[in-house]
Amino acid sequence: MIAPSKRLDNIPPYLFAEISRIKAEVVASGADLIDLGIGDPDQPTPDRVIDALIRSAQDPATHRYDETPRGWRSFLQAACGWYERTFGVVTDPEKHVCQLIGSKEGLAHLAWAYLDAGDVSILPSPGYPVYKVNSLMAGGDVYETPLKESNGFLPVLADIPSDIAKRAKLFYVCYPHNPTGAVATREFYEDLVRFCREYDILLVNDMAYATVTYDGYVNPTVLQVDGAMDVSIEFHSLSKMFNMTGWRLGFALGNPDAVATLQKLKSNLDSKQFPAVAEAGAYALNHLDNHETQRVYQARRDALCDGLNSIGWKVNKPKASFYVWARIPRTDMTSAEFVGELIKRTAIVAIPGTGYGPEGEGYVRMSLTLVGDEDGERFGEAVRRIAESGLIPETSRT
Numbered sequence: 001m002i003a004p005s006k007r008l009d010n011i012p013p014y015l016f017a018e019i020s021r022i023k024a025e026v027v028a029s030g031a032d033l034i035d036l037g038i039g040d041p042d043q044p045t046p047d048r049v050i051d052a053l054i055r056s057a058q059d060p061a062t063h064r065y066d067e068t069p070r071g072w073r074s075f076l077q078a079a080c081g082w083y084e085r086t087f088g089v090v091t092d093p094e095k096h097v098c099q100l101i102g103s104k105e106g107l108a109h110l111a112w113a114y115l116d117a118g119d120v121s122i123l124p125s126p127g128y129p130v131y132k133v134n135s136l137m138a139g140g141d142v143y144e145t146p147l148k149e150s151n152g153f154l155p156v157l158a159d160i161p162s163d164i165a166k167r168a169k170l171f172y173v174c175y176p177h178n179p180t181g182a183v184a185t186r187e188f189y190e191d192l193v194r195f196c197r198e199y200d201i202l203l204v205n206d207m208a209y210a211t212v213t214y215d216g217y218v219n220p221t222v223l224q225v226d227g228a229m230d231v232s233i234e235f236h237s238l239s240k241m242f243n244m245t246g247w248r249l250g251f252a253l254g255n256p257d258a259v260a261t262l263q264k265l266k267s268n269l270d271s272k273q274f275p276a277v278a279e280a281g282a283y284a285l286n287h288l289d290n291h292e293t294q295r296v297y298q299a300r301r302d303a304l305c306d307g308l309n310s311i312g313w314k315v316n317k318p319k320a321s322f323y324v325w326a327r328i329p330r331t332d333m334t335s336a337e338f339v340g341e342l343i344k345r346t347a348i349v350a351i352p353g354t355g356y357g358p359e360g361e362g363y364v365r366m367s368l369t370l371v372g373d374e375d376g377e378r379f380g381e382a383v384r385r386i387a388e389s390g391l392i393p394e395t396s397r398t
């Protein structure tokens, strides 16, 4: 057997394997599974986007390699237009943006484009695991900033040792945040830009959930801050915005040198998207909003959070993202143990917080993207099962 590279040892064991095994058992037993684990929009891609894809796929010009330097022109123009309309920041499609095969691809490759041995990535714990795994595989070191509920799940910049900051090349943040659903403030971004400018660090803002927001809330962006363009790059995704996860389409937008650096690596790895997909993405960015999807998630969020609060499990309603990040309602179990009991007693799947880093201990993540739910009724059913499970201590119910 030929040994894989040592680099692959940096990929942690698959935490969800045990959950998948128990899940398969529950399904095999014929129980009615409520899967709040996966964070993947359950609603279909809008018909108008599919129609745009069909039209574009019929044009032979889309059947060839996209030989543009940074992406299909109409898509890049649409991305910059959408960004300006949504966040009020003007960018140039010729220099500030590049197309991605989903934002995960870009977030991962950025680490490969920037890190040498001894360089540091600063990244959030809990956080999306892609930042850490790729920083380590690229040969860098990581420094995990603990995100505490008491600080609104924002990193405390003053706690980052200056020797770490001096070695750091990348500072990954993500707002609206997976897994906590936390949002950023303008003041936080101002401090972060100041910090990154002082230490010459590239600020990487993952905004995959930029438009998954509730009650009219709009998350600020880092590029709204003066001077941010000198040190920042943002990652956007059509996946959650238009229910297009399977299409694999996103874009990076920000500092022209950072965009060019990422693109230099990418031009040696991939040959971009099927241009018809990029055309359909441009159509979506130019013509659609996601208000109906927001309405559905909001109804589910309210059904789940109000329901859990009413049975003594105190949870906060997120302003954004499609996740409810809840402190487990008991002190005698770890997150993983609680999730194991939850699935056994109620056939409900949630993700233990430790799947997102050590700071996730004590929490679980529940997703609002439940296949088969219309308007929160399956979340009502989940609450009923949890109420009867015996998992909420009697003392919490008063």
Ligand SMILES: Cc1ncc(COP(=O)(O)O)c(C=O)c1O
Residues within 6 Å of the ligand: 039, 101, 102, 103, 104, 105, 128, 174, 177, 178, 206, 208, 236, 237, 238, 239, 245, 248, 249, 250
């Ligand atoms: C925080 C975060 N960033 C990025 C992504 C990647 O999204 P995509 O590659 O579909 O654009 C995800 C997907 O779940 C995510 O949760």
